Amino acid sequence: MAALPSGKHDVFQAIADPTRREVLRLLVDREMPVTAITGHFAMTRTAVSKHLRILSEAGLVKERKVGRETRYRLEPQPLQELRGWLQYYERFWENKMSALQRLVEAEDGPEGE
């Protein structure tokens, strides 16, 4: 269930930081080396590198060495855990159900968790 912990940071923690969410956006359509990523932020390369490590621990990015650069790319699969978590709550806001209605749905719901 815990989706192979490649480090001490999980997906929930990884996406908690706005900078890291921006990094993910950057990597959506292309692979990028650290310096290029850093160009998009007002912080040092080292700081960005740390964010990349956390994302990597969460499995959200993968690195590939090409010559002297390390290119990072998005690895979206771990977001499925987040999606699964969210799905549990989705039905609750859809029709602004009451607590009682939620209770019924929760027990009666079409879950396979």
Add this chain to the structure above:
Amino acid sequence: MAALPSGKHDVFQAIADPTRREVLRLLVDREMPVTAITGHFAMTRTAVSKHLRILSEAGLVKERKVGRETRYRLEPQPLQELRGWLQYYERFWENKMSALQRLVEAEDGPEGE
């Protein structure tokens, strides 16, 4: 767009902590006073109270005073922001698309949001 910031903590931060995610689960089907919530955790009432404040700042719970107790209930709407964020990435893991395919999908995508 930033969904009325009722405090300094946002949804992403709020759900980053496992304890807070558990609290949300507890409140799914019923309203609960602080002490009752605390009963489910190995920490003090004060600690739980702080978590509740953070959840409250993120808009994920609402409090209601009843006599001497403060009852908390789930307020799932703010999770929609998370869902919107996630949806952007959903298409990327569905069929393990390549970066190029993702690029095309991202620009050309079948959006109706």
Add this chain to the structure above:
DNA sequence: AGTATAGGACACCATATGGTTTCGTGTCAA
């Protein structure tokens, strides 16, 4: 009235987090 219960406020503490600078190493270009 007097006591017990619920819970917020406050002071405090250890560790995590997000950032910096400096340094070392591997790789590319002249």
Add this chain to the structure above:
DNA sequence: TTGACACGAAACCATATGGTGTCCTATACT
């Protein structure tokens, strides 16, 4: 081979985070 570039590692720093214990007030019980 000398130098510039890409990057990680390490030491350091301020603040945030997650927890504690003590105290105070409001409400309920008898």
